[in-house]
Amino acid sequence: MLSKSQARTFFLGGTIITFVVFLGLSWTSLTKEVPKRTHEENLTADVIAGKHLWESNNCMGCHTILGEGAYYAPELTKVVERRGEGYMRAVLSSKVPWAPRSRKMVAHNFNEVEVEQLIEFFKWIGNIDLNGFPPKPDYKSTNNLK
Amino acid sequence: MKYNSQKLAYWFFALSMLLLTLQIIYGFIMAFAHMGFDGLHEFIAFNTARAVHTNLLVVWILSGFMGAAYYIIPEEAEHELVNVKLAYVQLISLALVGVVAIIGYHFNYWEGRKFLEIPRPLDYLVVVNVLTFLGIIVTTLYKGKKRTTTSLVLTMGLVFAALLYLPGMIWFDNQTMDSFFRWWVVHLWVEGVWELIMGGILAFLLIKITGVDREVIEKWLYVIVGLTFISGILGTGHHYYYIGVGKTWLIVGGIFSALEPLAFLAMALFAVSMYRKGEKKHPNKIALSWTLGTAITSFVGAGLLGLAHTLPQVNMYTHGTLVTAMHGHLAFWGAYGMIVFAIISYTLPNLTGRKLYDSTTGLLAFWLSNIGMLGMTVAFGVAGVAQVYLERKMGMDFGDVQKEIEVHFFVLAICATMFATGIGFYIYEFIKYGQPSKEAIQN
Incomplete structure (x- = not known):
């Protein structure tokens, strides 16, 4: 033994x-x-400033990025692709809590420069090779096809 | 209690209980927000509640570990703690850093990195605090008559936990690098060195409660912590699947993290078999319940529920959903919450000299909190699995899915009420014991 x-x-x-x-x-x-x-060559000063904003406002306290964070608000890895820059500008610069379906986001009231920095950050995040994450929804109804 | 300085443990346990109470309050705030009742949004937004909830968890468990070490090390080393005054300073500074950090979270003063939200200046204070703690423990051990395996494993766990805090303090411009090293802290803590601390405390409790020969218990302790590290270190890979590093981690992380339940299974089998083998039946039934409870619940919560979503093919869909919260709650509670409760239940009668073994309140606390937490885990699980199918498979919008799963948070809140009632009974019992007294010292 x-x-x-x-x-x-x-x-x-x-x-x-x-x-x-x-x-x-x-x-x-x-x-x-x-x-x-991660395309490190694209890590511009704006992207880095965007990361600072991401952290200093604890966005991860509600959202996830690269699938990490909290589960109260949407995954933001592919947010540029999903929502487009116009929508993001509206949300980020909103002076009142953005509240789709009544769930409130903190009104960060970012200025124009900060909004651009955050968008640059999200664009850079969206281009990282993540081994296929987030998965593409693959449900197709087979009902009534025949 | 054999040494006067062991009394120190009591105050760390008291701080633990206080912070746990606050943690539960912030948990309720989040559960209500998930149901759509976010009336506190102006003052305590979700991200504040979330940062407070998880940081309080870390601090109350660390405070419990420190209390455990201040109780166990003198007894194992057969030597009074070397500097009790400094240890009290360490206690107060720990509480202060915690309080300042938590107040700061209400005023946008933080570093938004999950679990490591404490702002950098306070990080340095944490380092000083932990170094002071380790200094006292290690010096006591060095001056003591004996260096047992149990005390060495416990101390090793504490030292490594301190060292692993450092990678989390480096700034990276690259989010992937940031995340990579954040897991060196978070994963290697909870699925590595904290298990050493847990194993050390568990071995101490089993030696005291079952009366099985120390040599036998400590031999299996080595096997368990060996399994922990062999699976857990490379198991870090399960956090690296989808953050921007290569595919090697899918294989390495998948295989080794699938082995992680083995360490917890070994811990559960070990605790149960030592209990059955033991001829001495210690009268402290409550401590026994928590000791066996932590070994078994950690296997279910950390081991099995972790395994449920650790394979890359599954994790692709569950990563970043409420499924993680499901695993997280039972894992932290079973492995680390319950071991702290076990050591408190064992030490309180010895510290205060009141032998309130086997009380109804104590048993109610055990069953209500555990059944409540199991219910919460199921509620999170149902919500998480529904979210995975609706959002990730069917492609429904995040917000629509959240509306669909609101109902599960009602169930969650009901179970959480049960859990909180159990904790309430436990704290009531804690207060009823009163403060430690010199008369409790027995040689």
Whole structure:
């Protein structure tokens, strides 16, 4: 039967090996994959300023981006594609809480520069290669087809 | 209690209970907002409530862990804590940082990164605070007569938890990088080093409650924490499927995170078999319920419900939906909420000298809170699965789907009321015990 020192070796050995593999995989991802998949060359000052606004207003406290955040308000990864810039400008610069179907968004009242920075940020986010996320709805009714 | 300085634990537990109460209040605010009653929007918008809810969770559990360490380490090391005054300063500063952060969230003073909303200047205070805590623990251990496996595993968990807070403090221009390292903190905490802390506390409780030989319990503790790290470290990959890194993580994350339930299964089997093996039947039935309860509920909540949406093919649809909230609630409650309750229930009679074992209030607290939380998990699950099908499969608009699933939040609120009642009983019992006294010291 397993002894205590064997159990300790299992713990230490397993931890060290998986951690080294994890660091190796992370390194490859961050140096080789991320720059290409996220189009790092397009990270302009506006995109970065947009990210600052995204964080300093805790947008993630209601929305998700890249599928991460809270589940109170829509996923915003593909928001530019889905809603278009005009709609986004209206929402972001609104002086009263934007409330489609009565669920209120905080009235951030962003100025024109900030609105553009956020839109640039969302455009950049929308172009990241996300392995197919978010999935395209694929339901098709087969009723009455025959 | 054998050492006077162990009394310190009581105040950390008291802070824990206070913050948990606040966390539940903010949870209700969010549940009502989901039903369409957001009358507090002007003062406490959803993102404020959300940041407060999750941060209070982290702080009350950490405070519980710290209390546990201040109780366990002197007893295991057979040495008084080295600097009790400094530890009280650490307690007060922890409470202050927490309070300032939470007030700040009401005034748009935060860093909108899920779970790590504490603004950067306060992060540095957290670091100083945790270093002070670790200094006291490690010095006590160093000066103590014994260094047991249980105390080493617990301390190792606490040290790594502190180290892993650091990657979350680096600024990245690239959202993908930001997210990548945010998971080094969040995932490697809850599916890694926090399990070490949990395992250490669980081993201590089992040694005390079942009377099984320490060597046997500690041997299996190594196996469990070994399984935790082997599956959990590479299991981080399940957060990397869809954030802008390569496909390798789909395979690595998929395989290793599917193994993560094994660690929790081992923990559940371990707790139950030690209980059955133990000849000594400790009279503290309430502590026993919480101890076995945490091992079993964490397997269901963290293990099985995590497995339910960890495979990339499933996660493609569930990622960023209420399914995550379903798993999150039972996982945090089962693994970390309940272990803190277990150590509190075990230590309170020893700290105060009042042997209120096996009281009706205590048992009611256990069953109401657990059944309530299970009900909440089911409500989140139904809402989440409906959301996945309507929004992700059928292509209905987000807002229309939210209208459809409002009803599940009524169910959620009812179950949450049950849960809160259970917690109310627990806190009532906590207060009834009174404060720790010197007379409770037994050698």
